[in-house]
Amino acid sequence: MAETRIIRELPSHIGDTVTVRGWIMKSRSGGKISFAVLRDGSGYVQCVVSKADVPKGVWTDFGGLTQEMSVAVTGEVREDARSPGGVELGVTAVDVIGSSTDYPITPKAHGTSFLFEHRHLWLRSRKQAAIMRVRNEVVQAIRDYLYDNEFVLVDTPILTGSIGESAGTLFETDYFDFGTAYLAQTGQLYLEAAAAALGKVYCFGPTFRAEKSKTRRHLAEFWMMEPEMAWYDSVDNMRLQESLIAYIVERCLERRVGELQELERDVALLERVTPPFHRISYTDAIVKLRELGTDAVWGADLGADEETVLANAYDKPLFVYDYPKSVRAFYMKENPENTDLVLNNDLLAPEGYGEIIGGSQREDDLDRLLTRIRENDLPEEPYAWYLDLRRYGTFVHSGFGLGIERTVAWICGIPHIREAIAFPRMMTRLYP
Ligand code: ATP
Ligand code: MG
Secondary structure: OOOOOOOOHHHHOOOOOOEEEEEEEEEEEOEEEEEEEEOOOEEEEEEEHHHOOHHHHHHHHHOOOOOOOEEEEEEEEEOOOOOOEEEEEEEEEEEEOOOOOOOOOOOOOHHHHHHHHHHHHHHHHHHHHHHHHHHHHHHHHHHHHHHHOOOOOOOOOEEEEOOOOHHHHOOOOOOOHHHHEOOOOOHHHHHHHHHHOEEEEEEEEEOOOOOOOOOOOOEEEEEEEEEEOOOOOOOHHHHHHHHHHHHHHHHHHHHHHHHHOOOOHHHHHOOOOOOOEEEHHHHHHHHHHHHOOOOOOOOOOOOHHHHHHHHOOOOEEEEOOOOOOHHHOOOOOOOEEEEEOOOEEEEEEEEEEEEEEEEEEEOOOOOHHHHHHHHOOOOHHHHHHHHHHHHOOOOOOOEEOOOOOOOOHHHHOOOOOHHHOOHHHHHHHHOO
């Protein structure tokens, strides 16, 4: 009996006869020799069979392989310098496990909506699988970085009573006798409570925004990683963001070279992503944007196009800090030197990817926070517990939210964030 192996292990089994289970990516039969590419999740291997070397039945079975059939292939691992993994499989037996007739996704080009309608199958394609592996690396890099830097993971609730961001973008659901609950748009407020207990904390989970936006950077459900740090001011906050992003990119460059190659990513652009990142105040950014030919006006939030124009003027990520208070959330701390501004930042990725992080120092003064809640016409009652954090041992603290899909899309160099998550939820999509 041949031993069962995964494709990734094959280079260390040259000369052995092994069995590999997987799916047929493509096959090509000739008069004397036939080929198939097998995928098992750990890699890809070319399988070769020559008519003269195998019983007739094996030759016929191999010739009948179709795209995405699941099979167990047995053969000898042979060195083959031209193959990606350096080996090929000289097939001696093939066992069909699951047939596959008329697989919908063929090597010809398909439209985007067709591909998303078949997302459950499209994930099997090389590029999509490569994106998922980069995503996995990004997530693992984040977790490792935070663990090594003494952050404590605190899972915050998805069903919430109070409101984090803007009320217009909330998904609602019935909640027993309490009426309406909302799907979380952020875990931040809860993390602020946890930071007073644990110092440096983070949450990482699905985040829900019912934004009716059909842009290439908005999903209705996305994953956000939010750290919150006691005793960090806005400057410390940006320094952490810079260090974390540089680490994530470095990890992908180190460990996901093959995937980035598969995606035809220009890695030279990623190699530049080292600290320090550029920093510009919102006020200076408006001046710069006008110089660059836009009609940006002080007091309005930066739009996606403006973010692109601005970020294109720099060769690595760009911090834009101290936005007008009027365009930012109530919990951001006022800049003591100019109370029209808050101590916040966005981090803009290069190459037109726009905002990947939004962060701020939080308002730690009870009276100012109450004023902000009232100015924003927010109900006070749901925030009673949040205000307690300023009543009992208030503290300087800051945090941010990093969007996973936007980060993955940027690192992969893909145009739309919907490919950066396995099953995207958008205004226009709930299937599959
Ligand atoms: P934008 O202005 O681009 O809509 P935002 O300022 O509303 O984003 P934040 O509340 O600051 O977003 O959220 C923090 C991060 O979460 C963003 O920087 C982004 O990376 C990510 N993010 C926010 N909304 C979405 C969304 N709808 N889909 C995917 N990622 C998102
Ligand atoms: Mg933001």
